[in-house]
Amino acid sequence: MEVTFQDITLAYPHQAPTLAHFTWTVPDGELTALLGPSGSGKTTLLNLLAGLLTPDHGRLLFDQVDVTHQGMGQRNVGMVFQDYALYPHLTVHDNIAFPLKMAHVKRAEREAQIRQFAALVRVTPFLQKYPRELSGGQQQRVALARALIQRPAVLLLDEPLSNLDAELRVTLRQEIRRIQQATGVTTIFVTHNQTDALQIADTITLLHHGQVQQTGTGHQLYHTPANLTVARFIGSPRLTTLPFAALAPALPDSLAARFASSATLVGIRSEALLATPTPIPLLTTQTMRLTAQDFLGRDIVSHLRWHQQDLISTALPPLAPGEYPLGLAAPGCYFFAANGRCLWTGGTDHAES
Numbered sequence: 311m312e313v314t315f316q317d318i319t320l321a322y323p324h325q326a327p328t329l330a331h332f333t334w335t336v337p338d339g340e341l342t343a344l345l346g347p348s349g350s351g352k353t354t355l356l357n358l359l360a361g362l363l364t365p366d367h368g369r370l371l372f373d374q375v376d377v378t379h380q381g382m383g384q385r386n387v388g389m390v391f392q393d394y395a396l397y398p399h400l401t402v403h404d405n406i407a408f409p410l411k412m413a414h415v416k417r418a419e420r421e422a423q424i425r426q427f428a429a430l431v432r433v434t435p436f437l438q439k440y441p442r443e444l445s446g447g448q449q450q451r452v453a454l455a456r457a458l459i460q461r462p463a464v465l466l467l468d469e470p471l472s473n474l475d476a477e478l479r480v481t482l483r484q485e486i487r488r489i490q491q492a493t494g495v496t497t498i499f500v501t502h503n504q505t506d507a508l509q510i511a512d513t514i515t516l517l518h519h520g521q522v523q524q525t526g527t528g529h530q531l532y533h534t535p536a537n538l539t540v541a542r543f544i545g546s547p548r549l550t551t552l553p554f555a556a557l558a559p560a561l562p563d564s565l566a567a568r569f570a571s572s573a574t575l576v577g578i579r580s581e582a583l584l585a586t587p588t589p590i591p592l593l594t595t596q597t598m599r600l601t602a603q604d605f606l607g608r609d610i611v612s613h614l615r616w617h618q619q620d621l622i623s624t625a626l627p628p629l630a631p632g633e634y635p636l637g638l639a640a641p642g643c644y645f646f647a648a649n650g651r652c653l654w655t656g657g658t659d660h661a662e663s
């Protein structure tokens with residue numbers, strides 16, 4: 311089921327619109343991550359989809375059918391929340407059976423479907439247990455089965471991994487991916503966690519201040535960000551930015567001249583700053599001062615100073631503080647205009663215009 315938000319405007323009482331002329335299409339059968347910081351409008355979009363909110367203007371289409379004024383019951387949207395929301399007094403079996411009972415599905419058919427969906431989400435051994443007897447990850451899988459058994463047109467997953475520890479989070483991420491591929495149900499996975507989005511989704515839409523900043527694969531958002539907001543939100547450690555003017559004297563003349571009047575900021579990914587020689591250098595070798603290193607297991611985060619600017623590298627070996635000749639590789643560097651638009655990427659996939 312393709313979902314389209316068409317020119318939607320929504321304002322909460324006594325507030326500027328949270329969404330203004332918002333247009334977004336969620337492709338049929340894919341797992342789309344809706345990624346954005348707190349307050350960006352994710353929950354508002356989910357509530358519009360579920361039928362809990364009605365827009366002031368614009369239309370919501372499910373496969374080109376206008377559902378804007380349909381109630382929750384008519385839309386057949388499945389939802390899984392961060393806090394599982396299972397019925398505590400019902401067994402796993404009865405939790406999964408609940409939507410079918412409501413729909414008056416006959417017992418034999420119901421039992422066959424419960425077996426099928428319990429197997430799909432791998433909770434068959436727990437069918438007679440109660441939610442309190444299960445781990446968070448197991449409960450979340452039951453919640454998924456309960457949402458899927460009603461054959462939803464669209465499945466909404468609202469921060470479903472937030473309450474899980476790091477290890478369970480990774481496992482359940484893979485499980486959700488597998489289950490979505492097995493069922494092919496159009497799924498929107500809402501999260502503020504870029505790692506979840508990058509690992510799970512076919513496509514990511516990055517939302518900020520109620521506006522789509524960019525839609526694409528994780529690779530596209532990372533390597534060819536549409537603007538500074540995307541480049542800063544995706545990637546860890548966070549993108550370092552310098553005034554274009556600080557870097558310009560060390561840039562090749564043609565590049566410096568071409569962007570002199572349009573670029574105001576340069577963004578540098580931590581992996582672009584390396585011990586010379588760099589394969590595709592953006593600058594000639596520069597002497598930089600290493601001030602400190604953080605040892606984070608496999609990664610070493612190096613803190614550097616260069617022309618009164620702070621830089622970060624994750625591509626240096628363990629070194630003592632001091633001066634070092636370092637190179638800046640073009641891939642991983644971006645130029646931004648004053649309005650944040652990305653004008654140039656140093657990678658092979660150019661966002662140049």
Ligand SMILES: Nc1ncnc2c1ncn2[C@@H]1O[C@H](COP(=O)(O)OP(=O)(O)OP(=O)(O)O)[C@@H](O)[C@H]1O
Pocket residue numbers: 322323325328346347348349350351352353354355502
């Ligand atoms: N019921 C409400 N009444 C008034 N303003 C609201 C209401 N719900 C949300 N807002 C405002 O709308 C904007 C978007 O909020 P929303 O909850 O959709 O963001 P979010 O991305 O889901 O944030 P979070 O990740 O913190 O849940 C925020 O500025 C918020 O203050």
